[in-house]
Amino acid sequence: MTDLLLKIFAKGIDPASTAYRTRIGFLASTVCIACNIVLCAAKAAVGVLAGSVSIVADAVNNLSDASSNIVSLLGFKLASKPADEGHPYGHGRYEYLAGLAVAVIVSALGLDLVKESVGKIFSPEPSEFSAALVAVLLGSMAVKFWMMLFNRSLGRRIDSETLIATAADSRNDVVTTGVVLACAAIGATTGVSLDGWAGVGVGAFITASGIGLIRDTVSPLLGQMPSPELISKIQEKILSYPGVLGTHDLMVHDYGPGRQFASAHVEMAGEADPFVAHDTLDNIEQDFKRSMGLTMTLHYDPIVTDDPEVRDMRHWIDLHVREIDPRLSIHDLRCVPGPTHTNVIFDCVRPHDLAMTDAELKGRIQATVSERWPKAICVVNIDSSYVSSAQ
Incomplete structure (x- = not known):
């Protein structure tokens, strides 16, 4: 699928050119925005119907991911600007700033999810478990896994910290949605509500990942050591x-x-x-x-x-x-x-x-x-x- 999309959207463009890099960034961001909006709508619907805070939080996570993808899109657009009198070395660091913005959004989302889930622990509410819920969450995991591979592949092709960060975020979503599904299944079979605890675990995992991404994206802005290779x-x-x-x-x-x-x-x-x-x-x-x-x-x-x-x-x-x-x-x-x-x-x-x-x-x-x-x-x-x- 990735190679097919590249043939369609980057046909005839020199892979070593800035235009190729910009086109790849636009492709990745556009695909991710569309996927995240669809996933957000589906999860929000089943989450509200089931009365599950963790599923609704997972839907908000996808909405936040779409916002991050928009930031990435703007980053690639601004980074493609040619050098001018005030910036003789070009505007390429906008891409690093976009990656940093994505990392900050991921961290903020994780902290907010922890806060909401703690309240759910002290005031638990029953949630419904249905075939529609299972289908949506399993489908979300499959889509996010593909998005992880898609962004990681493109990120390595153009050496993009922004796309690598986006791939890591998609990987986190696979894990978090899996935890949400597992806790929903346990609650349905045992009657023990783990919804709030699942939200806390998911939020902590997202926050830790976001902090790591911040560290990785700040490093080139500060002037990191070039690679030994x-x-x-x-x-x-x-x-x-x-x-x-x-x-x-x-x-x-x-x-x-x-x-x-x-x-x-x-x-x-x-x-x-x-x-x-x-x-x-x-x-x-x-x-x-x-x-x-x-x-x-x-x-x-x-x-x-x-x-x-x-x-x-x-x-x-x-x-x-x-x-x-x-x-x-x-x-x-x-x-x-x-x-x-x-x-x-x-x-x-x-x-x-x-x-x-x-x-x-x-x-x-x-x-x-x-x-x-x-x-x-x-x-x-x-x-x-x-x-x-x-x-």
Whole structure:
């Protein structure tokens, strides 16, 4: 069904384009709005007739889901706006905001359901159990299960946190409706009313899920770490080019799905023709734009490769710095010799959670270098890592 809908609604559109992403978002939101409205009407009817607060609450849940789908629809629409003078990086983060709004709606719904159900526990009312009730709830579970698969599939295709959140909400609905049905069946067979308790359990489950979704959708807005897979892919592509000796200081900025920008330093032989090095970096940048849609800016770091003493020093210092912590690394090492001493200048990249201050780390490194080269003055600049290790 999903593939058929894609062929109808996204026919002839480049899957790598923003237009494709917008069309997929519109498709998912429209289908979900229609399904949730139908389910809301059906559940509300049987819930009122049966006098069940949990079934009526489940109907309101579907109405809330339809509202969330409308928010998602607006999010995809706003995110598709092109860049302008005030927003040169585009409006892609509107999609993250839409996902956050959906998560907040889910959480609010769960809390309200808990409140209503607590009242039902202290003032229980009998509810009816009928074939129509069973048919509607089983049908709702089947539709919601399909919606979960549908949204999850589309969300993975376009890497959309909004659709992933919607899929999680549909999964929650399958569980909550199942609980409501089970409690209605128990009440009909034993005479014990579990309607209020079922509502509390359903509400608590929805609230917990909503809080988790809020956490997941806030993270990219705050500037989360890029995935290890993306880091590895970027580093491997840079290192695959001839003449590239190393890369460091990678930074990735996310302005919404499909709108990522990155920068990195690339080490190349300082003795090589600078025009050739510049041409290589241009080719790498164009390759990223063409193959990954990633706007990449590369900085050329020339390093000495024809001086064996400097080469051996760089290797020795890097090896011993990693003995302090294997996540440490050095780059941009250069030597400035003088009549009485030699300045050894380099940068050291540290992780944010290293259990020592910059000053303590610098002191450790300087002591290590001075022990090996007593006439060397070690000048260390401490950098922070903006990506996790891709090893």
